[in-house]
Amino acid sequence: MKSFIRILLCIALTGFALAHAISAKPAAAKAAVPHKASGQKADAKTLLTASKKTFALMVKAARADKGLDAKTPKNKPFWKSAQAIAKSLKGAEKGLAAKNDEFFKGIAQARRAEAQLKVDWQLTDSKNKVVIENAKKLGHSLALLRTQFSKEAARKKKGGELTEPEKAAFAKIKAQQKTILSGLKKLDKEAAKDKGLEKGLHKVQSQARHILKEPVSLDSYLATLYLLDEQAGLLRGYDYYVDKSWRADYLVLTTVEKSYDDLYVSWETSTSYDWTSVETSVDIYEGEEVDVSESVSEEEMTSEESYASDESFEMSEDEQDEVAEEEDTDAEVDADDTEDDDSMDDASDDDGEDMSDDGGDDGDDGGGDDSGE
Numbered sequence: 001m002k003s004f005i006r007i008l009l010c011i012a013l014t015g016f017a018l019a020h021a022i023s024a025k026p027a028a029a030k031a032a033v034p035h036k037a038s039g040q041k042a043d044a045k046t047l048l049t050a051s052k053k054t055f056a057l058m059v060k061a062a063r064a065d066k067g068l069d070a071k072t073p074k075n076k077p078f079w080k081s082a083q084a085i086a087k088s089l090k091g092a093e094k095g096l097a098a099k100n101d102e103f104f105k106g107i108a109q110a111r112r113a114e115a116q117l118k119v120d121w122q123l124t125d126s127k128n129k130v131v132i133e134n135a136k137k138l139g140h141s142l143a144l145l146r147t148q149f150s151k152e153a154a155r156k157k158k159g160g161e162l163t164e165p166e167k168a169a170f171a172k173i174k175a176q177q178k179t180i181l182s183g184l185k186k187l188d189k190e191a192a193k194d195k196g197l198e199k200g201l202h203k204v205q206s207q208a209r210h211i212l213k214e215p216v217s218l219d220s221y222l223a224t225l226y227l228l229d230e231q232a233g234l235l236r237g238y239d240y241y242v243d244k245s246w247r248a249d250y251l252v253l254t255t256v257e258k259s260y261d262d263l264y265v266s267w268e269t270s271t272s273y274d275w276t277s278v279e280t281s282v283d284i285y286e287g288e289e290v291d292v293s294e295s296v297s298e299e300e301m302t303s304e305e306s307y308a309s310d311e312s313f314e315m316s317e318d319e320q321d322e323v324a325e326e327e328d329t330d331a332e333v334d335a336d337d338t339e340d341d342d343s344m345d346d347a348s349d350d351d352g353e354d355m356s357d358d359g360g361d362d363g364d365d366g367g368g369d370d371s372g373e
Contacts (some may be wrong), residue, residue, distance in 0.1 A: 062079075062131050091105065110142050114135075114138060
């Protein structure tokens, strides 16, 4: 149980950012770890530029590393995640310039892809420090963009009770989490033979149980929307760990994850936004490093982004089977937390919301009703 709590802390959508966005704690959460301001501030454009810089440096270092050859099957999931980030950042940049919803969509998709990147990174067995450090900085800047410059952040500022459509959306999310828990039941025996996948599915299970316990309140609803970004990334990332013989059972989980897109589009299109907010600078706290000391030109950012975005990293079915089978006996894949020198998670991911999971592994399909009360 203690390991479950530690794992859930690591995955709570970069806890330091959530602590800033959600000031009133859900009933199940404990007090947040206090943060010290670094003295630095940044607006949306600054954070987006920081994201593009750190992404470019990450890709540049990965391309120069022979151990991360994009033609090697076990490296392809990492590159596919990077590709999703590149395309999302490009969309977010266009959306910010045009001041339209593509900005919010791009950031949310980038957050999902960044969560997937952390999972797929373990398959590579690489310990490239430059890649790791820039991936961490990328995660920090994306988390700040997502929780400080989003329609969810604007809704938080507005306050008040949940509207009827919001209550309905929250109930739908809770129902989806029950479907996920039910699907995980079928994978229990298979996952027990695969420690890397077992650990990942426990993360998803803990998230689902936490969401089901959340009260019907504005704070809980918004925190859940952020958490769905992380859950979507995990479900996509661990797809590469699933053996061919039981991939059909995992399909149930990925089908639910894809439905999040409809929920997100509905939320974004029905919620207004004051675009002057993107020009407001927010505090950057210690442990949230987003900037880079190395000079990165516009040409270099464009070049690395284009490579990640335009190259083909598609996997054949045989390659996917090969990666899943190799992962079963790869001890490195099972070591995916902040104590490992090859992890993209860091200490800041443990800060903020203490998402408790006291439900235990009782075989229940989620318990409670859809209201979470």
